[in-house]
Amino acid sequence: MPKCSWIFLLIFYAKIAVSQVCLKDIDLQKIPQQEIRKLLALQQKENILCINDIEASCMVNTNMQHFYKQTRTYFLGDGIENVWQNYSSDNPSKIYNSQKFSFGLMLCKNRNENKILYSNDSFEKLEKGQIIYLKLRFLKGLYKMAVAFEILDVDSSNKTIEFSYVKGGNKTKGKQKIQFIDYKNGKTKIVHTSFYKSHFVMRDRLLYPFFHAKVTNEFHSNLKKIISFKHKHKKSQLLATKQ
Numbered sequence: 001m002p003k004c005s006w007i008f009l010l011i012f013y014a015k016i017a018v019s020q021v022c023l024k025d026i027d028l029q030k031i032p033q034q035e036i037r038k039l040l041a042l043q044q045k046e047n048i049l050c051i052n053d054i055e056a057s058c059m060v061n062t063n064m065q066h067f068y069k070q071t072r073t074y075f076l077g078d079g080i081e082n083v084w085q086n087y088s089s090d091n092p093s094k095i096y097n098s099q100k101f102s103f104g105l106m107l108c109k110n111r112n113e114n115k116i117l118y119s120n121d122s123f124e125k126l127e128k129g130q131i132i133y134l135k136l137r138f139l140k141g142l143y144k145m146a147v148a149f150e151i152l153d154v155d156s157s158n159k160t161i162e163f164s165y166v167k168g169g170n171k172t173k174g175k176q177k178i179q180f181i182d183y184k185n186g187k188t189k190i191v192h193t194s195f196y197k198s199h200f201v202m203r204d205r206l207l208y209p210f211f212h213a214k215v216t217n218e219f220h221s222n223l224k225k226i227i228s229f230k231h232k233h234k235k236s237q238l239l240a241t242k243q
Contacts, residue, residue: 021114033135035146036104056164
């Protein structure tokens, strides 16, 4: 191989090495949730060392025939474009902030650059390849756990968001799809479909559906409150301007 080709390859791989962010680079002091810190440690024990080592347990085209399924429907009294804008671009540290869940960090896969986003860091929009770590809290805090999921697809044309539990650390395999539908009288219908399975049949049939429904209900309720607050704030600003 010509000398110039070797130089090119060395530069190419050097750039990859520089842009690759590893889990050991995460500043644990910025993550208050002990459960999420434990999940990150467990992933590294399973040889998931860098962001690009993290893999989704399912893909967009995965056959979900042998998974359990749960579908829940929600209605928001706002237009689909505004609802979509809030779901796809609001800061995850604000969206995932309630009694039942809290945001830990986001890891971003990118061909040119990996990124780590901590709570309250600036955020532009939801994109494919983002990995979100959450702490879940059930039974008034008696049971706590951490989960991580990867964004598989964000389709602004069809108004759908798909994400999957990642491999390593998560007890559950599966994916979820949120579909936004333009509904009558300027409302938005939201269909949240979850596919899931683990190695424990009792957990999949009884525990997961019950607790997962509580999480999805609170997630969409939280977004509804955020959108409502923005409307009230906008109205108050308009009134103040007129006065």
